[in-house]
Amino acid sequence: MRYFARRIGFFLATLWAAVTLNFVIPRLQPGDPAEVMVRKLAGKDAQLDPAAVRAMRAMLGAPDGNLFQQYVDYLKALSHGKFGISYTYFPYPVTEVIGKALPWTLVLVGVTQVLAFVIGVTLGAYAAWRRNTRFDSLVTLGSTFVGTLPGFWIALLLLFAFGYTLGWFPTSGGYEDSMPGWNLGFVGDAALHSLLPAASLLVTAPIGWILGMRNTMVMNLGEDYIRLARAKGLPDRVVALRYAARNALLPSVTGFAIALGGVLGGSILVETIFDYPGMGRLMGEAVSNRDFPLLQALLLFIIVGVLVANLVADLLYGVLDPRARKAGQ
Incomplete structure (x- = not known):
């Protein structure tokens, strides 16, 4: 019984670490998705409008606040099975795209x-x-x-x-x-x-x-x-x-x-x-x-x-x- 309890404990600890890394790693990638989408719509050589970028970020539901608050919101969303809206397939939810x-x-x-x-x-x-x-x-x-x-x-x-x-x-x-x-x-x-x-x-x-x-x-x-x-x-x-x-x-x-x-x-x-x-x-x-x-x-x-x-x-x-x-x- 001790063998199975240890394996389940390792599983839970590894799952928490994986969920945390899953939150951190994408945010280490340089660039702003809102800027990328605005540039696609306006053209590569067009000057970015900060208001358009802010509007796009709000429309995509991009996370705001400090990193810790984003992490808390991320865990809350996971507990409810919500992964947000896909930027690539906007306005479809991520769950529908994956499904x-x-x-x-x-x-x-x-x-x-x-x-x-x-x-x-x-x-x-x-x-x-x-x-x-x-x-x-x-x-x-x-x-x-x-x-x-x-x-x-x-x-x-x-x-x-x-x-x-x-x-x-x-x-x-x-x-x-x-x-x-x-x-x-x-x-x-x-x-x-x-x-x-x-x-x-x-x-x-x-x-x-x-x-x-x-x-x-x-x-x-x-x-x-x-x-x-x-x-x-x-x-x-x-x-x-x-x-x-x-x-x-x-x-x-x-x-x-x-x-x-x-x-x-x-x-x-x-x-x-x-x-x-x-x-x-x-x-x-x-x-x-x-x-x-x-x-x-x-x-x-x-x-x-x-x-x-x-x-x-x-x-x-x-x-x-x-x-x-x-x-x-």
Whole structure:
């Protein structure tokens, strides 16, 4: 019980620190969002009117007062689930903007993360079982090489080859002519638009799971319980799946839970390259436009998602492995 209480205490302390940093970091960014919007409306070479800047700041609901008062107001707004008005998508609230982008990221990045995990642990386990063979060398060396390739370069290459040159897939957006809704036309259109971004993520996403699963399983194959299982005359398939792979999978499951928590952040580069309407593109727009309310809400979503996933992973680890509870006391 002490193990679980400590993990929950660490979670609450980390959450408070994350919320505070989420308030401070956007305000360290130079520039005034109100001035940026007035300059966009008036033109880059036009002289800024202080009255117009003040009016824009009031219209955006920009925080005023000293930093401590802003922090108190920020905490009060969070307690009521209010994140303010988005500067980029004025006059829409931040919650509405995020609500429209979140499903796209959950489908794209969530599905690719699950597929990457399944593919990665399967290839890694089989490569470990067949270690020092041609298949093992191909998987490990190939994964190491592909892991050195930049993700944005892979996305641009796929976009050029299959989008512009061959014209097999759409080059941007989440859908085209169909009306959004739960109908076959829209679902098929959205799936077609997501294939290239998903392929860009799946090229490199399984690599960490492959190498991690292989290395962990190779270590487990040298343990005494594996020798005992073989001495009992158990089939190789049983030894590989029920003994070696099952124990090697535990760290990967923990990492998978944390990776799912990071899904809320989307993939900024891939979503920006394909103009995909997800959380990653939203994050890029918020940074470039100094949209403090939207940026704070996005960062908070990502941080809370990772922290909750980390907490769930710690609690599950304590349930699945009694040694973790003993070590944490």
